[in-house]
Amino acid sequence: MAARMGTEAPPGYRVCPVTGLLCHLPSQRLIIANYVMSLISLAIGGTAAVFVGLSRSSLILVKDPGQYYIWLTAHGLNMLIFWILWFEVALLYFVGTILINAPLYGLRLAWVAFGLMLLGQIIMNVLVFSGKASVMFTAYPPMVAHPMFYVGYILFVLGAGLAVIVFFATLYKARTEKRYEGHLPLATWGGAIAGIIAITVVVHGIISLVYVFLYSIGVLKTVNVMFYRWFFWGLGHDAQYVNVVAMVAVWYALLTLASGYVAANFINEKYARLAFVLYPIFVVPGIGHHILVDPGFSVALKQASGSVGSHFLSVPSMLHAFALLGGTEAVMRATGRTGLFGWLARLPWKNPGFSGLILSMILFGLGGIVAQPQTTLQPNLLFHNTLWVPAHFHWTVVGGTTLAFMALSYYVVPLLTLRKLYSLNIARLQIYLAFIGILILGASMAWLGWLGAPRRTLLLENLVRSEWWTPMTLLGIGAVIFIVSGVLYLVNILLTVLAGKKTTNPLELVGGLVEQLEVKEGAIPKKTGSLIIVFIFLGIVLLSLYFASFIRLESLPEIW
Amino acid sequence: MAIFPRKLEEWYKPLASVDKTWIAASVVIALVMATTTLAWSFADPSHQVPTETFEVAPAEFREMASSFADKYRGSTIPEGTEIYLAAVQWAWIPKELRLKAGVTYKVVISSGDVLHGFSLIGDDGTVYNLMVMPGMAYVMYIKFDKPGVYEIRCNEFCGLGHQGMVGRIIVEG
Numbered sequence: 001m002a003a004r005m006g007t008e009a010p011p012g013y014r015v016c017p018v019t020g021l022l023c024h025l026p027s028q029r030l031i032i033a034n035y036v037m038s039l040i041s042l043a044i045g046g047t048a049a050v051f052v053g054l055s056r057s058s059l060i061l062v063k064d065p066g067q068y069y070i071w072l073t074a075h076g077l078n079m080l081i082f083w084i085l086w087f088e089v090a091l092l093y094f095v096g097t098i099l100i101n102a103p104l105y106g107l108r109l110a111w112v113a114f115g116l117m118l119l120g121q122i123i124m125n126v127l128v129f130s131g132k133a134s135v136m137f138t139a140y141p142p143m144v145a146h147p148m149f150y151v152g153y154i155l156f157v158l159g160a161g162l163a164v165i166v167f168f169a170t171l172y173k174a175r176t177e178k179r180y181e182g183h184l185p186l187a188t189w190g191g192a193i194a195g196i197i198a199i200t201v202v203v204h205g206i207i208s209l210v211y212v213f214l215y216s217i218g219v220l221k222t223v224n225v226m227f228y229r230w231f232f233w234g235l236g237h238d239a240q241y242v243n244v245v246a247m248v249a250v251w252y253a254l255l256t257l258a259s260g261y262v263a264a265n266f267i268n269e270k271y272a273r274l275a276f277v278l279y280p281i282f283v284v285p286g287i288g289h290h291i292l293v294d295p296g297f298s299v300a301l302k303q304a305s306g307s308v309g310s311h312f313l314s315v316p317s318m319l320h321a322f323a324l325l326g327g328t329e330a331v332m333r334a335t336g337r338t339g340l341f342g343w344l345a346r347l348p349w350k351n352p353g354f355s356g357l358i359l360s361m362i363l364f365g366l367g368g369i370v371a372q373p374q375t376t377l378q379p380n381l382l383f384h385n386t387l388w389v390p391a392h393f394h395w396t397v398v399g400g401t402t403l404a405f406m407a408l409s410y411y412v413v414p415l416l417t418l419r420k421l422y423s424l425n426i427a428r429l430q431i432y433l434a435f436i437g438i439l440i441l442g443a444s445m446a447w448l449g450w451l452g453a454p455r456r457t458l459l460l461e462n463l464v465r466s467e468w469w470t471p472m473t474l475l476g477i478g479a480v481i482f483i484v485s486g487v488l489y490l491v492n493i494l495l496t497v498l499a500g501k502k503t504t505n506p507l508e509l510v511g512g513l514v515e516q517l518e519v520k521e522g523a524i525p526k527k528t529g530s531l532i533i534v535f536i537f538l539g540i541v542l543l544s545l546y547f548a549s550f551i552r553l554e555s556l557p558e559i560w
Numbered sequence: 561m562a563i564f565p566r567k568l569e570e571w572y573k574p575l576a577s578v579d580k581t582w583i584a585a586s587v588v589i590a591l592v593m594a595t596t597t598l599a600w601s602f603a604d605p606s607h608q609v610p611t612e613t614f615e616v617a618p619a620e621f622r623e624m625a626s627s628f629a630d631k632y633r634g635s636t637i638p639e640g641t642e643i644y645l646a647a648v649q650w651a652w653i654p655k656e657l658r659l660k661a662g663v664t665y666k667v668v669i670s671s672g673d674v675l676h677g678f679s680l681i682g683d684d685g686t687v688y689n690l691m692v693m694p695g696m697a698y699v700m701y702i703k704f705d706k707p708g709v710y711e712i713r714c715n716e717f718c719g720l721g722h723q724g725m726v727g728r729i730i731v732e733g
Contacts, residue, residue, distance in 0.1 A: 019563075065720050099563055136717050142694060143674045143719060182567035225675060225693050256562040264562050269571035271579050293689060295613040295670075295696040299601070302609070307597045311590040318586035326578065376597045377609060384689040385677045385715040452687035454679055454715035457723045465681070465711075527578045534582065539589055546593055550600065556686050558606040558664075558703040 016098070017504040018415055024103035028416060030110050031093045034163075035409075037118065038086030039490060044125065045078030046486045049479065053441070055458060057476025058469050068458040069134040076137035077128065080397065081239075082121055085160050087405050088194065088246050089113070092167040094412065095191040095249065100184065102174035106166045113166060116159030123152030136456060138232060141212050141223040150213035154206065157235070161202035164195045186269055187256075190249025193276045194242045197283050201242060204234025226296045233290040240397065241283045241313075245276065247364070247401040248320045250408045251357055255324060257411050258353025259331055260514040266330035266525055267323060275319035282316075285309030289375040293384045303377050310375040317368055321361060322527075322534045328358070330525035335517045340529045348515045352427045356407025359435040363399025363442070367392050369542045370446055373549035381559075382549060385456075388449025391442045398482070399438040406489050407431060413493055414509050419500030422492050424512045430488040437482025444474035610690070612699035621697065622646050622653065622672030629654030636660060636732060643667045645712075647676035647692045650721030652712055656728045661707050670697035677716030680729070684708055689715060707733040 009015045014023050051071040054061035062068045097104050104110055127133040133145035139153070171192060174180060184192065208231035215223045252272065255263045288305025291297050332343035339345075348354050371392045373379035383389065410427050414420060421427060448471045453459070464472070503509060575583075601608065616624075625646030636658040637643060643665055646653040653672070659665060669678055669692060676692040684706070690698060692714075704710075714725035 065723060069717070069720060069722075100565055134720070140675045140716075180565035182565045183571065185564050185566065186562040186571075225695065252562040261563075264564075267562060268573055268575065268579060269562075269566070270573055271575055271583075273571075291691075293609055294691045295610075295693050295698045299609070299611055303597060303601070308594040311593045315586050315590050318589070319583060322579075322582045322586075372593060376593065378597060378600050378607060381607075381609060381689060382687050384691070385679065386687065386689065450687075452679060452681040454677070454713055456717040457713075457715065459723060463723055463726065527576075531578050531582060535585065539585060543589065543592065546596070550596070553607045554604070556607060556688060557682075557705060558701075559680075559688055560606050560608040560610060560701055 012103075016415060017418070018506040018509055021098050022101040023098050023416075026107055027093060027097040027104035030104060030107070030114070031090050031097075032416060033114060034086050034090035034093065037114075037121075038083050038090060039493065041078045041082035041086055041121070042486065043490060045075055045083055046483060046490075048072075048075035048078060049486075050483055053479025053483070054476055056472065057479065058472040059476055060459070060461060062458070063460065065458050066131065066134070069136075070128060070131055072456065073134050073136050074125065074128050077124060081137060081156070084243055084397070084401065085156075085239075086117070088198075088242060089117075089160065089163040091246055091250070091405075092163065092191050092195060095185070095188040096167045096170045096174075099188050100171075100174050100180040102170060102177070102179040104166065105170040105173040109162060110166045113159045113162035116155050116162065118159075120152040120154070120156030120159060123148055124156070127152065138236060139212060140232070141215055141225060141228055144212070144216040147213060147216040150209050150216060154209045154213065157202055157205040157209065160198065164198045164202070167191070167195055186267070186272055187249045187253045189273060190245055190252065190276055193279055194245040194249065196280050197238055197245060198242045200280075200284060201235050201238045204231045204238065208232040208235060226291075226294065229291055229294065230287065233287045234284070237287050237290060238283050240393070241279060241286075243397055243401045244317065245279050247360070247404045248276070248317075250404045251320070251324050251361065254353045254357045254404065254407055254411075255327055258348075258351050258357070258513065258515060259517055262335070262517045262519065263327055263331040266334065267327040272320065272323050275316045275323065278316035278319070279313070282309055282313040286313040289380075292375075292377055292380045299377070306380075307376050311372070314368055314372070317364075318534070318538050321365060321538065322530060324357070324361060325533060326527035326530040328354075329527050329530045331517065334519045334523045334525040336520045336523060338523070340532070343529060350428055351513065351515055352407055352410050352424075352431050353513060354515070355428070355431045356403060356410075359431060360400050360403040360407065363395045363403065363435065363438055364401075365537055366439075366442065367395030367400060369537070369545060370395070372542055372546050376546070376549075378553055379546070379549035382553060383449055385454060386449035387445040387453050387455050390455050391445035391449055394438060394445065395442040399435070399442065403431070403434050403438070406434065409493060411510070411513055413496055414500070414513075417497055417500070418502060418504055418509070419496055420503055420508050420511075421513070422495035422500050426488050426492045430485045430492065433481055433485035433488065437478050437480075437485055439478070440474055441478030441482060444471040444478055447471040448475070606703075610698045610700040614697050614699070615695060616670055616697045618670070618672050618694040621670045622648060625653040625672070632658075634658075637665070639663045641665070645669045646672045647678065647714060647718075647725070648672035649674060649719050650714070650725045652725060652727030654727075656730065658730050658732060659702075659704060661704050661731050661733055664701055664703040667700050667702055668697050669700065670694070674718050675716050676714045676718050676725070679713045679715040680710050681713060682708055682710040686710060691716065704731040707731050
């Protein structure tokens, strides 16, 4: 692994004391700058989460609708758009430079991208918090925000698009300059797939946002809501698949890092790369699941794009689930932890890489399971715009993506800053708190959604149906637990950067983060247990819920 | 190595039989769902997304719903009447509909201004949701079997008074 260990770093570079990889210092500054912005966004979105979560709980913290919708818009934007995209830009720069020994190509352009995104974010947050843009992150016309809100949005999306272009230019340059031998690492390959999807996001985003901007300043006198909704979801939906693909790439990186590279030999990369390629094929046809109950679109389009397209979009995620769980099982068995599920019980659960990986996969799986009836033409009638929808994306984006990103940062931050993680115990605890918090939050939202409670609605006391109170209480508990874990994450990272022990000793830098695994002679790295697990959860449980929602539809009054 | 560059011969390995099993299984799972939704369109025509739609100007539709509301305020809507239901910021027009159980009604639903959501929530556990779009009307057919009370709530954010958009359908025996 430590291919360059002991070699002198050329000027402007340093050699990572743990991995032996070359780090181009000006590129590293960009990775850190984008990561810092993601943390700032997480802090803003997290502050908003306190008000949103507790207002949707039985406490009903904020009672003024104007205030509530400001917090809700701020929460959606800062979490779903800003935190995730900043982190992803940092991630693309990381997998596109350090992992392949290359410098970022177009450093100035990368800083321009940074500036555009920052400017866009500042404009949008100022307008949202001054109450001039309470339109949610979806900004559906004909309701309009202050025109500058859309300008900010466009700048942010353009900046992110520019960053993706820099990433691809970097990959191209690294390849032509032969910075690495053989093929791209799996994590970089996943990043490149995420980058391809990001390009479709930017194209759709610019079309829809320029369109609504022209309407907001009066250049366009009328607005076609169907047109906007289709193209907006080309931004909103495809962006979530950038998250999914980035998250899966992070999962592979986590398994590799946490096992001290041993697991890498037990992942079938042909299978994994094939699964990655399926995402961009189905991602644009999948947009349609957002318009399943919109008037004006044909049933044929709704079923082809929304339902069939989206069901097949879940295939690559199902494939990765088995690749990662199976890879984990194989490495555990190979190192002597045998038994059909014995390997699972004997996983290094105290290791934040392993726990982060497995718990993030469980939550993402739950999110995927509840998504299936919701993305189907007829059962979607039960779930559309209820709290079932945020249950789905809190499990996928927060439980899946955010938890995976958090776990990865416990590895990457010490390596980039050459400081020991401030507290390994807090990191361990944080992963579990995040899991429990989002598990409860998502379950209570799904429960409320099943009972018909609307999303994006401040339910004042007189608007709450009696059967909604119990899950609302649970929702508040889940939100508080997750917020505590978010604070622990931010504080731990901040203290690492500010007060972590400076060291270049690999044992200190990754001590407790990397398991000492030794492959035993003659051990059989089977994947039987994993096959049974994925079959039960993604086969039986998933289809049971799917058919249950059809059965429930039958009990409704006749409406067609 | 997932985080290091690799040569083709290092990572290109044949798929194991468990890998192939799961690839086949996940494609089958997706196919089962896709087939079910397609078949359902024919299997049960009375629990579907409405397919009849037409274009209508929001202001015009609001007028249609208002005059309908004036005509039937407080009275049970007779069989064969075409019902107009408009979502506006921030109310339903009409606010209340009195229907008869066992009768199929034709309901035309659209928006008088911005995007809204139509959410029917009943004490019997009914939940049914549609988008309500300005400029485009849905024509839906509804038949309630039993008497009961149903709430109509807006579930697409439509401005600061959004949460208060609550109407009612009262089904009489």
